[in-house]
Amino acid sequence: MSYAFVEVQQAAKRFPGGKGEPDLTVFENVSFQLEKGEFVCIIGHSGCGKSTIMNSLAGLDRFSDGIMVMEGKEIDGPGLERGVVFQNYSLLPWLSALENVRFGVRARWKDWEDARVTEHSLEYLEMVGLKEVVDRKPAQLSGGMRQRVSIARAFATKPKLLLLDEPFGALDALTRGVIQDELIKIWSRDRQTVFMITHDVDEAILLADRIFLMTNGPEARVAEAVEIDLPRPRHRADIVKHPHFYTIRNYLVDFLVTRSAAMNTADLDRKGLQYPRAVNPVDDEAIADGADRAPAEHASDDTLVNFTPKETRHG
Amino acid sequence: MDRTTTEWNFSLNVRATLLAVVLLVIGLGLWEGLNYAPAASGGGELSEYEQLIAGADETAKVPPPSEILVRAWQELSNPFYDAGPNDKGIGIQLGYSLYRVLAGYFLAAAIAIPVGFLIGMSPLMYKALNPYIQVLRPISPLAWMPLALFIIQDSEASAIFVIFICSIWPMLLNTAFGVAGVREDWVNVARTHELSPVKTAFKVVLPAAAPTILTGMRISIGIAWLVIVAAEMLVGGTGIGYYVWNEWNNLDLTSVIFSILMIGIVGMLLDLVLSAIARMVTYEE
Numbered sequence: 001m002s003y004a005f006v007e008v009q010q011a012a013k014r015f016p017g018g019k020g021e022p023d024l025t026v027f028e029n030v031s032f033q034l035e036k037g038e039f040v041c042i043i044g045h046s047g048c049g050k051s052t053i054m055n056s057l058a059g060l061d062r063f064s065d066g067i068m069v070m071e072g073k074e075i076d077g078p079g080l081e082r083g084v085v086f087q088n089y090s091l092l093p094w095l096s097a098l099e100n101v102r103f104g105v106r107a108r109w110k111d112w113e114d115a116r117v118t119e120h121s122l123e124y125l126e127m128v129g130l131k132e133v134v135d136r137k138p139a140q141l142s143g144g145m146r147q148r149v150s151i152a153r154a155f156a157t158k159p160k161l162l163l164l165d166e167p168f169g170a171l172d173a174l175t176r177g178v179i180q181d182e183l184i185k186i187w188s189r190d191r192q193t194v195f196m197i198t199h200d201v202d203e204a205i206l207l208a209d210r211i212f213l214m215t216n217g218p219e220a221r222v223a224e225a226v227e228i229d230l231p232r233p234r235h236r237a238d239i240v241k242h243p244h245f246y247t248i249r250n251y252l253v254d255f256l257v258t259r260s261a262a263m264n265t266a267d268l269d270r271k272g273l274q275y276p277r278a279v280n281p282v283d284d285e286a287i288a289d290g291a292d293r294a295p296a297e298h299a300s301d302d303t304l305v306n307f308t309p310k311e312t313r314h315g
Numbered sequence: 316m317d318r319t320t321t322e323w324n325f326s327l328n329v330r331a332t333l334l335a336v337v338l339l340v341i342g343l344g345l346w347e348g349l350n351y352a353p354a355a356s357g358g359g360e361l362s363e364y365e366q367l368i369a370g371a372d373e374t375a376k377v378p379p380p381s382e383i384l385v386r387a388w389q390e391l392s393n394p395f396y397d398a399g400p401n402d403k404g405i406g407i408q409l410g411y412s413l414y415r416v417l418a419g420y421f422l423a424a425a426i427a428i429p430v431g432f433l434i435g436m437s438p439l440m441y442k443a444l445n446p447y448i449q450v451l452r453p454i455s456p457l458a459w460m461p462l463a464l465f466i467i468q469d470s471e472a473s474a475i476f477v478i479f480i481c482s483i484w485p486m487l488l489n490t491a492f493g494v495a496g497v498r499e500d501w502v503n504v505a506r507t508h509e510l511s512p513v514k515t516a517f518k519v520v521l522p523a524a525a526p527t528i529l530t531g532m533r534i535s536i537g538i539a540w541l542v543i544v545a546a547e548m549l550v551g552g553t554g555i556g557y558y559v560w561n562e563w564n565n566l567d568l569t570s571v572i573f574s575i576l577m578i579g580i581v582g583m584l585l586d587l588v589l590s591a592i593a594r595m596v597t598y599e600e
Contacts, residue, residue: 060503078506090500094522094598103518107508139599157508 003069004033005193006057006161009273011066013052026052027220028065031275032212034161037191041204042222043252044214045260050197054165057195058084070161080108083159087166089146091138097149098134101125101156108157124156125149127189128182144175148182155186164196168203177236180206188233201252205245206234212276213255215263223263225276226252244282251281343380350379378569386569387576401561403553405574409581411553415471415546416539416585419478423535427483428528431490432516435524441491448487456481456542460549470550477546482535489531493524525596533589540582555581 012028027049034040044050055061057068059078068075070082083104091100101121109117125134128148138146147167154162167183168176180203187194198204204211211226230242239245325333394406434441456477463473497520505515547556555578562570 058507060506078503078509080507080509082507084503084507086500086503088500090504092501092504092519092522093600094525094596103504104508107510137599 003072005036005038005071006034006195007067007069008032008053008057009067009069011053011056011063011068013049013056014064025219026217027214027222029274030066030220030222031273032222032225033275034193034195036193039187039194039196039207039209040212041196041198041208041210042212042214043198043201043204043256044220045216045256048214048217048220050214051165054163054195054197057161058082058163060084080157081160083154083157083162085147085150085154085162085164085167087169089138089143089150091146091149091153093138096135096137097125097130097141097145098122100138100149101153104153104157121152121156124152124186127155127186128152128179142175144171144179147171148179151179151183151186155190155192158190158192160193162192162194162196164194166197166199169199176200176203181236183207184233201249201256204228204252205230205248206236206239211252213252213260216261221263222276223260224255224279227278227280229280229282247285248281251279346377347379347381350376378572382569383572383576386573390570390573400552403558405555405558405577408553408555408558408574409577412543412547412555413581415474415554416478416536416543419475420482420536420539422475423479423483424486424532427486427531428490431487431528432494432520434487434491435494436520441495448484452484452488454480457545457549460546464550470552474543474546474550474554478539478543481542482539485534485538486528486531489534490524490528493527493531494520496527497523522596522598526593526598529589529593529596533586533593536585536589537582540578540585544578 009031010028011030013026014023014028015026017023026047030049030053042050042053052061052063056063057075059075059082075082091097092103095103098118098121101124102117105112105117105121112120122131122134125131128151130145130148130152133141133145138149141149147170151167154164168179171179184207194207196207198207205228208228211228212222213224213226215221215223226248228248230239230244230248390405394404396402396404397407430444434444459477459480460473463476464470467473467476501519501523502515505519510518543554544556544559547554548560551557551560555574559571559574559578562568562574
């Protein structure tokens with residue numbers, strides 16, 4: 001049997017219940033595949049176990065059941081081939097921005113000379129626009145700048161799989177937009193495989209090739225894998241003008257607001273290994289509407305719900 | 316400088332210094348003045364007893380600041396003379412004490428910091444060793460003195476041992492506390508970068524816990540300097556503690572007060588050094 005780049009099969013997380021009570025199952029029967037070079041976002045309400053999935057892929061947590069395989073090797077424990085960007089930046093506060101990136105680069109390439117480590121680190125700091133402040137300590141940087149350092153540290157080690165745990169969750173909307181652009185820029189260079197948690201539907205559409213949708217916990221599932229076939233390179237300003245944008249957006253919002261809670265987990269659990277159902281909202285709508293009506297018009301006229309990104313941010 | 320009140324426009328530091336100087340002048344002035352105040356006698360006829368002792372004071376007086384300043388000048392202008400076992404310069408005596416304090420202190424640090432790391436990282440070690448620490452910690456360091464003298468059979472080494480035993484606890488507990496409190500996120504950074512346990516300890520845990528460890532070291536040096544005076548009064552021979560006691564036996568109160576002052580100044584300097592080091596390793600989150 002051939003494996004995808006990353007395989008997660010029938011993963012589950014359970015916490016032991018109290019005396020006489022059944023175990024608490026956060027999620028189970030979670031299986032998915034990541035292809036090499038793919039950008040995948042995972043969306044779901046708080047408590048569905050997104051972070052557990054991410055931390056397990058990082059090797060910092062463990063599933064109660066199920067396996068993770070990356071390039072044919074089982075993942076058990078953290079490793080340099082998987083880079084992590086945490087929501088709270090996780091910079092070492094006693095090191096400057098440059099030293100923090102150097103920390104990662106030095107760990108990755110132990111035999112490099114100091115000058116080369118510094119040069120490589122500076123290159124990535126420059127890519128996220130921090131060339132002027134490399135000698136500042138994290139406490140002297142704004143939240144956005146800190147997250148940029150963290151992103152530079154993760155990308156500079158050139159991991160095969162990058163795990164981003166809600167990297168922009170703590171940032172204001174303007175800063176978030178700027179760093180999203182930088183993330184796209186830095187990602188376009190090396191095309192690493194990225195797996196990212198987000199609560200922001202627009203962010204997910206802007207960044208992702210596929211979006212995994214999780215039902216509400218406990219006993220959550222990864223229900224669907226929504227394809228985002230908007231052309232790249234994407235830009236924040238232009239993407240909303242694309243005729244498919246609102247079709248996709250409405251589909252995602254509809255899932256989060258109504259279907260994620262209503263979905264019956266038993267319907268999703270069939271025998272054997274199940275990957276999330278692949279969905280393409282644009283194609284589906286075109287089929288449903290018939291060929292005479294353009295999907296985009298339909299989307300903007302009828303199904304546009306009154307909804308702002310803020311409302312999806314439950315975390 | 317565009318405040319409306321220009322009269323008191325000095326910075327806080329300048330005002331604090333002024334106030335401190337004023338307090339010093341008042342304090343020393345009172346001390347000096349009271350020393351020379353006439354005795355409580357009403358100025359009448361001398362009694363027979365007073366005539367007999369020919370005007371000498373009934374009770375010995377604490378020497379006034381002027382005398383102490385003169386003594387300080389004498390002692391400090393030649394601090395390292397050595398005229399036999401009972402007459403050594405203040406610099407030599409302080410040197411002996413500092414040597415003992417630093418020897419015991421660094422010995423304690425060499426044991427307390429690694430053991431503190433162990434206790435901080437391993438809940439098992441913490442639970443196993445905690446009862447011993449809790450029993451040994453409240454023991455007055457001087458209570459160890461007879462046992463130390465009996466086992467070590469050397470007064471010099473016993474004094475060092477007493478310093479060792481009193482300065483080990485704050486360093487041990489603070490190291491353990493600091494290491495146990497290192498943020499999980501930072502350890503995770505080390506784990507995701509595949510750092511070995513030794514590298515994690517030196518590159519992440521040590522710098523993260525350093526401010527807490529330094530706080531413990533600062534407490535320890537303070538306690539060690541307190542204890543050395545008492546320890547040297549017991550073991551005798553050399554050191555600032557012995558010097559104080561020796562001058563008391565000589566009834567030379569001027570020297571006693573001068574050496575008390577020196578003990579305070581050296582203690583302050585030790586604390587300043589440690590706080591400077593602490594400032595170097597402190598980080599802002």
